[in-house]
Amino acid sequence: MFRTRVAKALLIPAMVVPTTVGTLAFASASGAAVKPASATAKCTVLSGNYQSTANLSNCNNTTVTGGSGSFPADGLSETSGTVTLTWANDLTSVINYNATLETNPACGKGKKYIYVILKGNVADGGTNTGIPVGDKVSADICFNSKNGNLALLTGKKFKV
Secondary structure: OHHHHHHHHOOOOOOOOOOOHHHOOEEOOOOOEEOOOOOOOEEEEEEEEOOOEEEEEEEOOHHHHOOOEEEEHHHHOOOEEEEEEEEOOOOEEEEEEEEEEEOOHHHOOOOOEEEEEEEEEEEOOOOOOOOOOOOEEEEEEEEEOOOOEEEEOOOOOEEO
16 A cells, blocks of 8 residues: 555656666667667766656766756656656756666665666657667666655666
8 A cells, every 4th residue: 555655656766668678679770779878977966856856966978968957756656657857958858767666775764765766768859969869767766755855876876
């Protein structure tokens, strides 16, 4: 019951694909399968609340990201879906995601702490050509179901 309630309220954190990343394959002009590109940007800080905005900061590749970004965290209210990430340079990346909810003691002790594994890819529709369609997206997110706060698992990055 608790997980169902949290899953309906959050079903995120973290942001990413209608199919699992492990099964994604893209075809090249020759028809050969091509792996999606590796992450173009990595952010080391995620903050915010699932009822409002999730903020990414300390992002590398500032030419592409402007150094930070944000997305509506309430857009992550399903186990899979799409969110639009707006970077500090006013460019956008559309993210298709799948989210898996688990427990992880590193997020905190007690039932209020939920570990969200976010996986996905960059989809068509964004304005940020520096982050190509097909790039992988991943994040290991800790969600506090009591206050709604979001953070990255210690030592992990939000990768786009």
